[in-house]
Amino acid sequence: MLAILIQAIRFIAVILAAYFFKRTGFLKQADGDTVSRIIVYFTLPATIIIGMSGTELNRTVLLFMTIGLLANLMLSLVGGFLWHKKGAIDQSMMVFTISGYNIGNFALPFIQGFFPAAIPLLGSFDIGNALMLSGGTSLMVDQMDKEQQEKIVFTDMLRRLFASPPFTTYILMFGLALFHYTLPSPVMSVVEIFASGNAFLSMFMIGLYLELNVNRFQLKKAFRLLGIRYGSAAILSVLLYLVLPLSPIEKGVLVLVLFSPFASLHAINAILYKNEPSFVGFISSLSIICSLILMTGIFALLF
Template sequence: MSSFHLQFLLSITIILLGYLLKRTHLVKEADGEAIARIVFNVTLPCVIIVTFSGVEFDLRLLWLVLIGLGFGLFNWLVAFFVFRHKAPRTKGTFMMMVPGLNIGLFAYPLVEGLWGFEGLKYFGMLDVGNAFIVFGLTFLIAAYYAGGKGTVDIRTIFTRVFRSVPLVTYLIMFILNIINLSLPEILVDTASVISSANMPLSLLLLGIYLNFSMKREHVLQLSTFLLTKYGIGITASILCYFFVPIDGLFLYTLIIGFILPTPTSVVPYAVMFKYDKKLVGTASNLTILISFVLIWITTTFIL
């Protein structure tokens, strides 16, 4: 069995373990919040530190930052057009789920298993641009259509964006890399030990959060959302495969990155601004399954 098929099977096994732990009540879904905080604030920043410590900066990596930002903005414009005639809260629910990509929690464990830290370097740069979409634009959309349930002032947005530990870590490592400064070796070694927990914890968390209950009246709305998100993503991936002249990990990052699922941060936004949390959670989980299958098929084809 090839290494990437083995990696996908291992990933599925760990996700199923997380789901079984929840179903057997050994772990509660509420426990996932604590695991998520550890992943986002501890293990993922350590992965970023280790990944970027050995990065030699070149112009192609900067392009990935701009592409991550531009792709999110394009998705937002398409979602605005598709859902323009819906009620404000329905519009806000689905518009906040289309633009962003779940790179830190979903892509990182798969990429680490397939390409190691070299692959994480490329996806990390894509996630720098994506982070401004996830923690900035998506938050703004959720607040704007919440019908007065939240605030939308610029200060609140910037405060929230720059309170994101992964984003701040990205920016610090990015700046240190450009000015050719290195972190102390003891710090990098410590981060390396902690970063090894990121992949299993992230995959367990995906399993704990799996939930697919939905109301009949939401089926059409969910179908429209999924067609919009994956219509854009699959089209962009195909265009990249045939027309992007750069081969290797840069191309693989774009092809796989464009079909990643909705970021899990939309669930806290749904809670914060009083959206339908079950609907948002179900939509997010569906994208996880769809993206998993699409990436498995894609990597089988391109590798």
Template sequence: MGAVLAKSSSFLFILAAGYLLKRFGVFGKKDYAVLSKVVLNLTLPAAVITNFAAMEWSAQLLLIPVLAFLLNWLMMGVGLLASRRQAAPTRALFVLNCPGYNIGAFALPFVQSFLGPQAVVGACLFDVGNAIMCTGGSYAFTSAWLRAGGQRLSVRDAARRLFSSVPFDTYLAMLVLVVAGVAIPQGAVDFISPIAAANPFVAMLMVGMMFEVDLKPGYLRQMGLVLALRLGSAVLLAVAMYQLLPFSLPIRQVLAVMVFAPASVIAPAFTVKCGGDAGLAGCLNSLTILAGILGMLCTILVLGVA
């Protein structure tokens, strides 16, 4: 427990440092975009490669992307039910922000620090199915089903958005290599290991710089309900995944942690496209970060991971 608290304190310090350095003008409000490019194009792909190279492969793991994909659809259904009889922009807020998990830039750094390579690969595979929905799948469904503002997202546009993601392409490339039995040269792993090791720090600093909360009274009810739905569902799903799924212990542990990850950083943009309130969507996204930190750390402590 002491090790978990020490590591989590370090993460919280980095998050707070990113936020405070922005507030005091050391970083500009949009400087997080630079770190985002570093994470998505360098440190995160390096972390994916080094952990895939150290894993033990099993064909059973291919079920994880399917599970993540179905889980997103389940949470969209939760959002639809919770927002029935509401106006289309409000329904869009629920349908787009109840599902979706920020794995690469948020949950993966936690897993990388607390769990082993097998768990990191489990998180990457979860993000394969999750990314399909986060990068356009959930928006395409929401805009068509609710006829809520904005332009419809075509299959071609959604696919282009998905495959232009360097982390997603890295997931797929490493998955193909591992399934084909192609080993990553140890020299290559050693070469990129320092880059991979930087991923938790850079990602947490970036998230801290992105954090922004504007608690307007009119926002509180909707934000509270979405957060309650995400956290309540996460508790039930974490218990079910840990107790019922036929995977190894590290994989069941990481899946139980994944369901507490914050909402996708793209969700506010899609919410606005569907006619939603930009301030409300952005504030909600930041609050899911706080809820995610709490949920993921509590799960790690309950599972006795470290």
């Protein structure tokens, strides 16, 4: 328990340090874009390579990939149904809030700190998750609102997916696993240098993006949206924990993933669908705080 709290405190310390530097003017929120690019193009792909090197494609890996896709699909449908009587903008906000998981910049560095062997499972889940984040959920939102101006086709989704270095790295590592090929030690030693900075940079980026300014109406709306998100995560977690034929550790990793924060791509999509940027930034920040608390508690309980 002490080790779990120490790890959580370390993450909180990095987030608060970045937020402090932003508030004092030493750094700007725009600097988060630079840090984000470093993560996406260097440290996160390196972390994926390190974690998935030597992975065997088994039933569990494929199951996590399927759950990543189906969980997003099901929750998108639930979100659309719950707010189907509201306007198109509010309905899109519900769908984007209730579904989608921030794996690369939060769940992976968080769980990696406690359980590095979980990275292949996280990567498998994130492949299914990425299919929805990169176009699948937007396509569903468009189908819910016939007046949406743009339709996303399958080729657009593929183009977006393979434009993402982390997703391309996942596919590459799964391809190597399919042929039982492991990267040589000299290559891995170089990759490890890049991977070592991923957790710090991910938390630092979150701190730079952290926004806590909101009015009372928006606060009430945010709590309602996140209440539905985490309530759905709790129901889904209990069902999957009781039903799936997985080991206790694998079930625990799956539960942790389901409580990860609002996805960054969904925050971008919510703004594209005309939701207020300041509100989207706030709910994204609040989701990170909630997930950090909940995932720490879940880890202490299950592990």
